[in-house]
Amino acid sequence: MARVADLELAHRAAEGDRGAQRELFAAQKQAVHHTLFRILGSCRGELEDLVQDAFLEIFRALPSFRGDSTLSRWCQTIATRIAYLAIARRKPAAIDLELVEDVIAHDDPDAHRLALARDAARRLYAALDRIDAKQRIAFALAVIDGLSIAEVAHLTASTTVAVKTRVWRARRELVRRAKKDPLLASYLEELGGGKS
Amino acid sequence: MTEKLGRPPIEKLSDVAWARVERGLWARMDGAGTVTAASGSRELARERRDWKWIAIPLAAAAACALVMFAARGPQAPSVGEQEPARVVSGASPSAVSFGDAHVTLDANTAIEMDHDGDKPVALLERGAAWFSVAPRGDRPPFQVRAGDTLVTVVGTRFRVARDGEHADVTVDHGAVEVRFRGRVIHLVDGQTWSSP
Numbered sequence: 001m002a003r004v005a006d007l008e009l010a011h012r013a014a015e016g017d018r019g020a021q022r023e024l025f026a027a028q029k030q031a032v033h034h035t036l037f038r039i040l041g042s043c044r045g046e047l048e049d050l051v052q053d054a055f056l057e058i059f060r061a062l063p064s065f066r067g068d069s070t071l072s073r074w075c076q077t078i079a080t081r082i083a084y085l086a087i088a089r090r091k092p093a094a095i096d097l098e099l100v101e102d103v104i105a106h107d108d109p110d111a112h113r114l115a116l117a118r119d120a121a122r123r124l125y126a127a128l129d130r131i132d133a134k135q136r137i138a139f140a141l142a143v144i145d146g147l148s149i150a151e152v153a154h155l156t157a158s159t160t161v162a163v164k165t166r167v168w169r170a171r172r173e174l175v176r177r178a179k180k181d182p183l184l185a186s187y188l189e190e191l192g193g194g195k196s
Numbered sequence: 197m198t199e200k201l202g203r204p205p206i207e208k209l210s211d212v213a214w215a216r217v218e219r220g221l222w223a224r225m226d227g228a229g230t231v232t233a234a235s236g237s238r239e240l241a242r243e244r245r246d247w248k249w250i251a252i253p254l255a256a257a258a259a260c261a262l263v264m265f266a267a268r269g270p271q272a273p274s275v276g277e278q279e280p281a282r283v284v285s286g287a288s289p290s291a292v293s294f295g296d297a298h299v300t301l302d303a304n305t306a307i308e309m310d311h312d313g314d315k316p317v318a319l320l321e322r323g324a325a326w327f328s329v330a331p332r333g334d335r336p337p338f339q340v341r342a343g344d345t346l347v348t349v350v351g352t353r354f355r356v357a358r359d360g361e362h363a364d365v366t367v368d369h370g371a372v373e374v375r376f377r378g379r380v381i382h383l384v385d386g387q388t389w390s391s392p
Contacts, residue, residue, distance in 0.1 A: 025221070056225065114205065117202060
């Protein structure tokens, strides 16, 4: 039933119905943003442009949507492709961990944990910036986001064997890079990325 | 690290950021013409290149116009308080009046002057600017938004700088209230605040 509704919405949006396009945008914007953020991390203003790019591509490709997967999963597939293109365009970024210290309320343990999590995430994405794009995407979706290997294979149009290999290689490279960073090493272990 | 940090937190886009994404998306959709399945990524890339050929001369022309206006006399060009307007500075700093607020833009800065209900709001898209705001009296306060950072002022001189979602606020004289993701920070003469 949901697939029928997806197909009907996709058809109207593809016909240029702005109301349907707005409806599709409202329904899928969080999924698209979630996928981009998981792969790319916090990249500030760039993420807004990439969300726009992803939806432009989604609207362009809508006539090819056949309902083989849910509309949400289909949009995430396109978001994954946009993230891949963004990584390919990027120049290696300088690590600026010291420039973005969080303000911590000393008497609030949740705030402290959140700040620590953000710091660990920044280190993780800084390390991810330095590995192969396909490995990064596989690791981000499978390990950080917790999707199954089959789901990642679907999103990246790859085989499960290829995804497993990419995750394994990414994990090995991240562990190597975390040798001098105890916070990152321990975070990788917590996420399940610390064992090779 | 003994405590569990969980998956990296997804930094949600603010309502203003989503509004900006949606506005930009529809503008690009309207400029892109008919949606077709075959267009794909190449057209997306071509559209970006085409856009640059138009945008760069336009931005340069806008910057020149601002500088010429500024050079003609002590009065900076004025933006009506009731009409939304976008101001972009080029390679040199520029000045503009927004109602009775005087705004000095650093080079390469973009600001959209708009209203939130009856409150004048300057949306700092990128760059940095000094704002000199005459005492508002009984009128609604003047606001500057830079990503998730909202600065509210009743009469003062202050500076807001933005780099993606990161913002710095500096108060020269007077007092401002800064709101950031549920936190409220009060700044007075000489104080500076930076978002995490």
